[in-house]
Amino acid sequence: xxxxxxxxxEHPASHExxxxxxxxxxxxxxxxxxxxxxxxxxxVGIKADGGYLHRGFEKIMEDRLWIQNVxxxxxxxxxxxxxxxxxxxxxxxxxxxxxxxxxxxWIRAMILEMSRICGHLFIVGGTAATIGQYSxxxxxxxxxxxxxDLFEALTGARIYHMFITPGGVRRDIPxxxxxxxxxxxxxxxxxxxxxxxxxxxNPVFHKRAEGIGVITQEQALAWGVTGPNLRACGLAxxxxxxxxxLIYDQLAFDxxxxxxxxxxxxxxxxxxxxIESIKILRQxxxxxxxxxxxxxxxxxxxxxxxxxxxxxxxxxxAQKGELAFYAVSTGGSxxxxxxVRGPSSMHAVQVLEKLCLGGRIEDIALIMFxxxxxxxxxxx
Amino acid sequence: MTTNIPIKSDPNxxxxxxTPDMEERSLLRKVIDRIxxxxxxxxxxxxxxxxxxxxxxxxxxxxxxxxxxxxxxxxMVTPRQADILLxxxxxxxxxxxxxxxxxxxxSAPKYVIGMGSCTINGGMYWHSYATIKRLQEYMPVDMxxxxxxxxxxxxxxxxxxxxxxxxxxxxxxxxxYYYQYxxxxxxxxxxFGPDWHTPTDVIAEARHYExxxxxxxxxxxxLLAKFASKYVTLQCEELVK
Ligand code: SF4
Numbered sequence: 001x002x003x004x005x006x007x008x009x010e011h012p013a014s015h016e017x018x019x020x021x022x023x024x025x026x027x028x029x030x031x032x033x034x035x036x037x038x039x040x041x042x043x044v045g046i047k048a049d050g051g052y053l054h055r056g057f058e059k060i061m062e063d064r065l066w067i068q069n070v071x072x073x074x075x076x077x078x079x080x081x082x083x084x085x086x087x088x089x090x091x092x093x094x095x096x097x098x099x100x101x102x103x104x105x106w107i108r109a110m111i112l113e114m115s116r117i118c119g120h121l122f123i124v125g126g127t128a129a130t131i132g133q134y135s136x137x138x139x140x141x142x143x144x145x146x147x148x149d150l151f152e153a154l155t156g157a158r159i160y161h162m163f164i165t166p167g168g169v170r171r172d173i174p175x176x177x178x179x180x181x182x183x184x185x186x187x188x189x190x191x192x193x194x195x196x197x198x199x200x201x202n203p204v205f206h207k208r209a210e211g212i213g214v215i216t217q218e219q220a221l222a223w224g225v226t227g228p229n230l231r232a233c234g235l236a237x238x239x240x241x242x243x244x245x246l247i248y249d250q251l252a253f254d255x256x257x258x259x260x261x262x263x264x265x266x267x268x269x270x271x272x273x274x275i276e277s278i279k280i281l282r283q284x285x286x287x288x289x290x291x292x293x294x295x296x297x298x299x300x301x302x303x304x305x306x307x308x309x310x311x312x313x314x315x316x317x318a319q320k321g322e323l324a325f326y327a328v329s330t331g332g333s334x335x336x337x338x339x340v341r342g343p344s345s346m347h348a349v350q351v352l353e354k355l356c357l358g359g360r361i362e363d364i365a366l367i368m369f370x371x372x373x374x375x376x377x378x379x380x
Numbered sequence: 381m382t383t384n385i386p387i388k389s390d391p392n393x394x395x396x397x398x399t400p401d402m403e404e405r406s407l408l409r410k411v412i413d414r415i416x417x418x419x420x421x422x423x424x425x426x427x428x429x430x431x432x433x434x435x436x437x438x439x440x441x442x443x444x445x446x447x448x449x450x451x452x453x454x455x456m457v458t459p460r461q462a463d464i465l466l467x468x469x470x471x472x473x474x475x476x477x478x479x480x481x482x483x484x485x486x487s488a489p490k491y492v493i494g495m496g497s498c499t500i501n502g503g504m505y506w507h508s509y510a511t512i513k514r515l516q517e518y519m520p521v522d523m524x525x526x527x528x529x530x531x532x533x534x535x536x537x538x539x540x541x542x543x544x545x546x547x548x549x550x551x552x553x554x555x556x557y558y559y560q561y562x563x564x565x566x567x568x569x570x571x572f573g574p575d576w577h578t579p580t581d582v583i584a585e586a587r588h589y590e591x592x593x594x595x596x597x598x599x600x601x602x603l604l605a606k607f608a609s610k611y612v613t614l615q616c617e618e619l620v621k
Contacts, residue, residue, distance in 0.1 A: 023478055024429040026457050031431055031475060052475045053432070056510045063507060075504060078433040122439075141439045148440075159436055159529060376433060379472075 015039045021364060023052050029126065029368055030078075030375035032348065034356075041361045048349045053379040061338045066092055066166065067302035069335065074160045076340060077377040080119040082111045083318035085164040088338075090245065091327040092166040094312035103288075104168035104295045105246045110284045111163065112246075112316075113277045114151065114181075117188070118144045119319035120270045120277075123372045127267055128199050130365040131208050136199045143191060146184050153177060168296030178285045185278050185285075192274070200271050209263040213355040213367040216261060223354070224346040227321025228273060229371055231257045232265035239317035250287075253280050263370040270372075306333050320344055320372050340380060348373030413549065420489065421546035424463045424539075425456035429482060432469020434496045434529045446532045453539055459485040464542070467521075469529070470498035470511045473571060476518060480568060483519050483557075484580035488589060490554045491546070493538060494524045503528055517567045520553035520560075558586035562598030574603050 022033035031052040037045035057076055061069050073088040074081030086108055093100060100108075125140025148158045153174055155161035163170050199205060215225060220233045230237055236255045240248040256272030258265035299305065309331040315324035321343025330336040348371065355367050405413070430438065441448050442455055456462040459482045471479060483492070494515045497503035502513035515521055522545065525538040545551040557564060561582050569576050583601065586592045 023475070024427070024459070024482055026428050026455075030435065031429075052472060052478070054472050054474070054510045055470060055505050056508050060505065060508055072504065075433055078436045137439075138443045141443045142445050145440055145445050158531065159433075 016044060019361075022049075028365065029373060032373075032375040032378070034352075034364065036356075036361065036364070038361060043356050043359050043361060043364070046353050046356045046364075048353055050349065050375065050379050053376045055380065057380045058338055058340065061335055063334065065303065065333050066305055066307060066335065069338070070165050071162050074162060075376075076380060077318070077320070077323075077342065077344070077374050078159070079122055079374060080115055080319040081160055082115040082164065083316045083323050085162065086112060086246075087314050087316045087318075087323055087325045088327075089164050089166045090314040090316075091312045091325040091338075092307065094314060095310045095327060095329050096166065096307045098167050098297055098299075100168055101294045101297060102247070103172075103291045103293045106284060106288050106291055107169050107173060107295065108164055109246045109248065109251075110181075110281065110288070111151075111154075111161070111169075113280050113284070114147050116277045116319045117274060117281075118147050119372075120274050123369065124195075124199070124267060124270055127263075127366065127369040128205070130369050131205065133199060133202070133205070136195070139191075139195065139198070143188060146187065150177070150181060150184060153180070165296070167299050168294070170296075172295050173288075178288060181281065182285050185281055188274070189278055192271075195271075200268065205267075206264060209267065209366065209370070210260075212263045212359070212363050213370060214260065214262045215351070215355065219354075220261070223351050225321070225351055226343050226346070227317065227319075227372075228269045229266055229321065229347060229351075231255065232269045233261035234259040239315055239322055243315065245314075245316065251280050251283050263366055266370045266372075304333065306331060315341075318343060320374055320377075321347065340377075342374075342377040342380070344372075344374040344377045345380075347371040348375065348378045417547055417549045420463070421543045422452045424453045424491075424543070424546075425461060426453060426464045426466050427459055427462035427482065427486070428455045428457045429459075429465070429479070430468055431471055431475050431479060432467075432496065432498060434468035437529055437532055437535060438466075438468065441532045441535050446536060448536060448539060451536070451539055451543065459483075460487060462486055463490060465490060465492045467492065467494050467499050467515055469496045470503065470505050470508075471515065472510045473512065476512055477572065480518060481578055481580075484578055484582060488554055488585075489546075489551070491522045491542060491551050492519055492553065493542065494521045495530055495535065495538075497526060497528045500524050500526065512571070518564060518571075520556040520564075522551050522553045555589075555591050558582065558589060558591035559593045559595055561586060561596045562600050563595065565604065566598075566600040569600055569603065577604055 016037050016039050019036045019038055020033065021036050022028035023031045033049040033052065035047045035049055036043055057072070061072060064072065069088065070085065073084045076084050121140040121144040125137035128136035151161060152158050154177060155163040215229070215233050217233045217235055220230050220235065234257050236257050238255045241255055253276045256269055256276060258268050307329040309329060311326065311328040313324060313326045315322060323343060324341040326339040326341070327335055328337045352368055352371060352373065356364050359367070440446055465483055465486060467479065494500060498505060498511070499515040502511065505511045506513065512518065523538055523542055525534055527534055542551060583596060586596050
């Protein structure tokens with residue numbers, strides 16, 4: 001501190017103190033911050049402080065061609081990019097009246113479910129790490145890497161695939177891909193009992209997570225909670241079932257729910273969703289070889305591609321909750337406006353603030369990770 | 381890296397400043413520096429600060445699959461104990477302030493790695509109103525890892541290269557921050573406004589490390605003093621009231 005810059009601030013005597021939680025803090029998910037007021041270790045006030053990752057997506061997208069935005073949208077949510085591509089592509093298809101071939105729809109669903117498993121493994125490991133169980137984090141990240149290898153074989157990239165384009169997908173699946181996928185699914189299923197022993201049935205975790213960060217059903221609906229967090233309160237709402245997109249109406253899967261709405265319930269919902277995603281992927285592996293046809297519909301020259309006037313709202317059940325794109329076209333080669341409705345902007349701001357209030361400081365990280373908020377998507 | 385010839389003695393402190401010229405060091409100094417560089421390169425801590433999307437490739441790098449611990453590289457939570465500041469992607473202006481504060485808190489020698497094309501030229505967000513485009517305008521960078529996003533293998537290759545550079549005594553970009561503080565501060569002020577100042581007294585540190593040069597102070601650091609004195613006067617006025 002430069003001595004000449006030092007300004008003593010007089011505060012009245014108080015038991016409260018203010019703590020800056022993040023952005024440079026291992027207990028926070030990504031580049032995000034919270035301003036916490038505490039007495040002892042009890043939280044009496046909390047304010048989310050985002051904006052560290054703001055890039056102005058919605059503005060940048062207005063500046064680029066419809067097809068150029070395909071490369072931009074996955075970067076909105078880093079741990080789970082494919083739903084972004086898919087939803088954007090679907091919004092564009094709705095405006096342009098494009099028909100996606102059936103084979104492309106199956107491939108898209110496969111990518112979405114693989115990404116869901118990746119995201120769940122990542123966040124369950126992260127939740128474990130916040131209470132000091134690092135082995136689970138190491139396992140989760142390593143197992144996720146097997147799926148990333150598959151993504152690489154399919155799309156050429158580990159994280160940002162830019163594989164789902166308006167009108168279909170970029171390439172067909174390579175030879176032997178489905179065998180590799182079912183092999184990995186077998187492996188993941190065999191790993192699940194080990195995860196149970198280490199983490200999901202661990203009494204330490206149960207003691208720590210039970211009754212922490214409880215959301216009731218009314219609160220969940222009022223605060224705009226979606227995805228696994230909503231299903232952890234006992235509401236079986238899922239866009240894949242309620243408003244089927246792609247080929248989800250031809251697949252058999254359950255919507256797992258829990259009732260208590262606390263950290264434990266949210267983690268357990270994710271565990272069951274892992275099993276459901278594996279089930280869905282098995283069905284896709286079985287059905288995909290029988291579905292023949294093109295993987296992309298005919299597009300005009302994408303560099304001179306003017307969409308007709310109109311708007312569209314497309315929504316998806318992403319790994320973190322309900323994701324939606326609202327795109328407006330005025331008949332030009334660029335979007336007039338694109339709005340992103342991300343799940344995390346609710347979870348990381350209003351829900352997190354309310355759940356932490358009255359809690360204890362050591363639970364902030366646990367609650368944040370159990371809500372599975374994704375700061376790059378909050379700030380956009 | 382551009383290094384200027386530092387002035388021999390500083391009129392304010394009367395301390396003879398060390399010349400950084402490698403050849404002018406005494407033999408003992410050279411031996412000690414060599415040993416220190418070798419030791420430093422074998423144990424590096426990355427600051428746990430994930431600034432952009434590249435951060436998603438760091439968990440694979442530091443956990444079992446790619447395991448950077450076998451290179452002696454581990455994450456560290458506090459800036460004071462960290463050696464490497466890994467800028468994992470785009471920096472919004474708000475983050476850049478925190479990054480500069482963090483960088484100044486780290487103790488020398490410190491190394492900055494810019495990861496991803498966003499740190500090099502703005503990358504994907506080259507026309508975004510919220511992000512900075514060239515990291516090296518605001519702090520000296522030892523190495524860039526290109527790619528969007530770089531693969532874990534590329535990141536590890538970068539680490540290996542950095543280890544090699546430290547071992548050879550070539551990773552000295554941090555000294556540039558002291559030699560050219562005025563330039564870096566000017567760029568920061570252009571972004572954050574003329575009254576931008578950080579808690580760390582970089583000029584005093586430059587003297588302490590004997591890295592004070594004629595470019596350490598200049599018109600921009602003068603502004604620092606001007607605004608600092610404004611705060612002081614304000615404080616005095618308040619006291620009078
Ligand atoms: S270089 Fe690519 S991956 Fe890295 S921060 Fe920029 S957009 Fe993200």
